[in-house]
Amino acid sequence: MTSQLYLSGVSCSFDGFKAINNLSMVIQKGELHAVIGPNGAGKTTMMDIITGKTRPDEGEVFWNETVDLTKIDEAGSAQLGIGRKFQKPTVFETLTVEDNIAIALKADRGVLATLFDRQTKKQAKKITELLELVRLNDDRARMAADLSHGQKQWLEIGMLLAQDPELLLVDEPAAGMTDAETMRTADLLKSIAGERSVVVVEHDMEFVRALNCKVTVLHQGSVLAEGTLDHVSAMPEVIEVYLGR
Amino acid sequence: MFNRLIDRRMGIFLFGLFVLTVAVPVGNLAMSGQPVPSYAVALMAKYLCYALLAVSLDLVWGFAGILSLGHGAFFALGGYAMGMHLMREIGPRGVYGDPLLPDFMVFLNYDALPWFWLGFDNFLFAVLMVVLVPGLLAFVFGWLAFRSRVTGVYLSIITQAMTYALMLTFFRNELGLGGNNGLTDFKDVLGFNLQTDSTRAGLFVIAATALTAGLLISRFITTSKLGKVLVGVRDAESRTRFIGYRVEGFKLFVFVISAMMAGVAGAIYTPVVGIINPGEFSPANSIEIVIWVALGGRGTLVGAAIGAIIVALAKTLLTGWIPEIWLFALGGMFVLVTLFLPHGVLGAVENTLNKFRPKKETTV
């Protein structure tokens, strides 16, 4: 079984401050993986590096053990099949819900291809499916700006799935969701995992527990502990830096 | 396809434009007593050139969020390309009767035509340059700027720097493009004497057609998936990247298209007004274009065209009616519109109309 994502000895610092410090981590294909850690532990920077937004100072980042992600920009990583969801939901406010999904839909990203693109039946069907999955089908004609915070979260997840990525990086999906929605999200992510790999960064312990998956604890830019939630949460140092608070 | 390109506002506008395209030449040439005087024909042709220019800016600003404060540069370059052809067409009819050299070269002591003037005696070559030169500039400039992710006000200011630098360059007489006087004293285009009503009417029709084409092309782009991506770029650039679109490519594409459109506008403008000079590069002119768009309604294409026409018309009338104080009126107009018509004239008009009309969906 080959690894989906492979980080080794990655370090990255911003004017002196080491955000990521010799971080190593492996995500297996189809794995659901939670990353927890206090603020400033380097969770977001890690995602930036994976998605090519930030270049690491040193270390290797490999995709499918072949592609060197440190040489690729955001668009490139996305085209490889890495989908990313931000902590703060960012959707295209002045486009309709439907269009949001439509432009995220997996397709040739070239300029001309996009210019002359005509939507196929198949695509239309796919869009409807996704909209139903994220329960926005009735709002498909509304402007994304008019959606509630939670709905935007869902829309973004929908856009993420529309890209049909092999790896999803999900940053605090539960933020601003009701408990019910949180649980639904957890179920959704679990259902996704398997055919896709999913990395969830989360604060909400309930949520992580609901995922019940492998957990990595980040601290000061490097891995502090790894294992099941029960395992790690039993470790004193973890309690010290994280749960202790 | 038709429904996609022609929504209500576009339909009405194009209809009006079409009516005008027929009525004006007829009224000017065919009917007795000239209900439409030649004066008005030349004026309206000029307005339509401005309208096309405004549309080209709206395409990049209204949809891709690229505020270019240097669009006048593309307009002027197109104008110069056409002007150079018209200069060549004067031939030996210059005041010095030099068969080859334009007058300004004769009294600035040129002994031969500079290399970049070669080929401009050929109309098609000139027309090609009209789109290529602005397009190329836009490409180089955009490639640099978008690749290094210069955005927002920084982008705006360097576009201004671009047009300012070009203005200074074109003011220099060494450049061999007539310096401050620019290119003028044109005789005719493709053999049609520029000083006849029929030629003027012809130019008017051409301007109207160009505007229609410009609007439809822009409309095609903005209603395509690429159009939606551009809006995406405008709203949340990084998101578009994470979805997998190479934003710089998309920006570059519209920027170049828009520049070419501006170039065409300039090319028609030159024979209409009979002169092209470095003044067209001045940053103030480019700012005015932005004002047309904002005033008409950003991101509506039709609104941009209307904005241009309103301002130009106001300028014409005010400078005649109240020459002493017209700037008050114009300045006041800008202030009031921004304060009270946030969506521009078009937006305001439509809102008021929609109050009376049963709610009907209009796609942006």
Added chain:
Amino acid sequence: MLKKLLITIVLIVQGLAVSAQDFEASVAQLPEGGYSDRAIIVHQIADSGDDRAAVVLELLLAGDLYFHKAERIVVRLSEIGDDDVAFDLLTDAEIGIVGRRDAKKIKVNNGLRREIRAVLGAMYLQNPDPDVRMEAAEAVYKSGDPDQISALDAAIVAETDDDVATAFREARAVAVLNSDLDVSEKLAAIVTLRERGGRDVPGVLAAFTDDPDLGAAATTAITEIEDIQKLWNLGQNIWYGLSLGSVLLLAAIGLAITFGVMGVINMAHGELVMLGAYTTFAVQEVIRNEFPQLFDYSLFIAAPLAFLVAGLVGVAIERGVVRFLYGRPLETLLATWGISLILQQTVRSIFGPNNREVGNPTFMSGAFELGGMTITYSRMWILLFSLVVFAGLLLLLKRTSMGLRMRAVTQNRKMAADMGINTGWVDAMTFGLGAGVAGLAGVALSQIGNVSPNLGQGYIVDSFMVVVFGGAGNLWGALAGAFSLGIANKFLEPFAGAVLAKIIVLIFIILFIQKRPRGLFALKGRAVEN
């Protein structure tokens, strides 16, 4: 040269013993003939040795001598009340009021002025006032008239002030070179001049480079002086750069606040500068008419007023328009553009479209030599002024509670509001501050540029370049931006010429922004974005 020769010949012909009658005769001849004739008469008057000679020549130099058409004599006019009264030049008897047509001016042109100064210089070599003697020395130096050697020798002996003495020796040196004295004397003269150095000496020596005896000495002297001059020119260029930079800084610094810190694209910024300049004009008008003696202090009165006027207009703009447009920076562009048109036209309607005269107070006019560099006072004071304004602004933003509030609001409007800061008021103050500083800039610019309704347009583009190049929202950025652009411009100018230099700088800015899309000093605080 030729004219001088002619004069000397004439003098010889007329013989040297000139008496009082001849003095009066010469004076009577003044109105006749052209300038060259008049030059001869000037010499006659000087050589007459009459004690009225100096006075007459001074009056002639000042252009106060007229030919009274009715009386047919030379008179001096002096203004008494509103009308000109004529006095007989020789008897000083009052002849009465003369109208525009009754008297014909005895004209002097540049050539004649030079002659008179030279002659007067010779007369003043022994003048009690050292400053006068200094001027005299310069005048004789310029004339290089060999006839003055003896007079100079006498003066040098009598001279007590060392500087004046050196000036005399240098003047003598030139005279010697033009004289027919022997070579050793002249070589000595060349040495004296070489020690003087400076820009004009090579000019003097250039005439002797082909001289068999002096050639070598002259040439070496020239090269020596010019080598030194080269170094100074470098310094001069830096100075010019700094001075241009200070102007840019003044023009831009207000914008660094309204645009940089608040994110308002204020197209009316240039007009606010203009208002400052016009305030200066108005102040000077009042002073000219009411209390002329205060004129030298006009700027000190104008500066605070300009700050207030521009500042208040700024506040008005902010309260009246801009505040409705926060978060829509591009609409502010549109609105402020409209405002700029209105301001221009207002000024045009009030003060008229022509340029207005803003005088330099004495401490701002003229220049002084710093080694081989010429430093004009106006530029120097403006440079200092710009730095003072900058420092003041920095202190105000960093040290005062007002500044604290401003930064708080610009960095996080909402939180600041929650903390009970009246954001609206702070906005108005910040904008007013930026505008006021623009007004101050106007005061300075009125001293070196023209004061017309278009003044603002000339500076707006440059200001934006500076702010963006430096990195919006950062005062230090503006400082660095202004001076680096200024110096770059001035170093390019000698090679590329004024226009090309500017173009190159602009292209440089465009490319630079590619490298640092957020300017020299990356932006902090609220992002300036659309």
Added chain:
Amino acid sequence: MTNLRKLSLGLGLATSLLAGAAAAQEDTIKVGILHSLSGTLAISETTLKDVMLMLIEEQNARGGVLGRMLEPVVVDPASDWPLFAEKARELIEVHEVAAVFGNWTSVSRKSVLPVFEELNNILFYPVQYEGEESQRNVFYTGAAPNQQAIPAVDYLIAEEGIERWVLAGTDYVYPRTTNRILEAYLIGLGVAPEDIMINYTPFGHSDWQTIVSDIAAFGSTGKKTAVVSTINGDANIPFYKELGNQGISAEDIPVIAFSVGEEELAGLDTAPLVGHLAAWNYFMSVDTPENDAFIETWQTFIGDENRVTNDPMEAHYIGFSMWVKAVEAAGTTDTDAVIDALIGVAVPNLTGGLSSMGANHHITKPVLVGEIQDDGQFDIVWETDGLVLGDAWSDYLPDSAVLISDWRAPLSCGNFNVETGQCGGAGE
């Protein structure tokens, strides 16, 4: 609603046109005034607009022309060249003016030329310019290079013994051409090319430090040096201020200017500039009864006893009285008749002579050289004995030396080539 907009646009124009047509019915003769009242040129042109209004008012007081009152039509071309053309068309087509007085820069004139040609109307152009033009519908009342530059240089050589020359100008056609003429002229007089320095600066150039010090350096070689300045309006004030501040006095390096008049000096403290020169065909200080009267009326009209007069104003004064005289001679305002009548018309100028309109549509004027005084006025230090006729085609430029202009029948050609013996390109 957009076609409503269109409709109103059409209407707007239509009404303004009708208004024009209607007004033309009334029994007045309309005179167009085409001077910028806003933008960069307002500085110079607004005055000319006012002077025209004054002249027309005066003429009406004298009973108008051909028993009809004159009606001024003022428009604002806003220092925008294409707008000049548009406004010219508006004046002629909509307001049906009998003649137009206007323009300042050459480029604005160039942009209106085709309009006047096509609609066959008359333009009086009051500003000194580079020559190299003679158009049937245009009458040039400003100075041509031979009425300003050449005599000025002659004066400097004769009276100031100048041997070294700086030709400094703003980078546009007038200075370029003038300087080329001067260069040719000077070299013709045996001046060595290395004794001539030519420098061009952009419009509104404001930082003169480097250039002024270059001039000082150039002038420090022992040879007497002078600056011939064709620097354009706006840039002059900073230039002179820098000159004054760097302490370059007229006695060291005199500057003679062709574009600096009383109006420009009004914006300056001239004390440090005393002795610098200007060459014009008129100075406010000219001592003649005509001039006194003119100044009197001007200052009362404008309501400011400190307001100055200058050369282009005199040009309009001359041009206007020539037009009046020609119209009366022709007995009609019909363009062709007036154009013919204008040639040979002689009217008193303000310098005590009779200026007359030459067959090349340029006029005869005296050339004066004045030195700046501390009161912002010029002291006339030299003037030509007789009047000089403006020369449309300079004799010092190879290509134009062969051209002459004579609009009288049978030749009636603006650029007749004496070598080929035929009317050059444009003349039809």
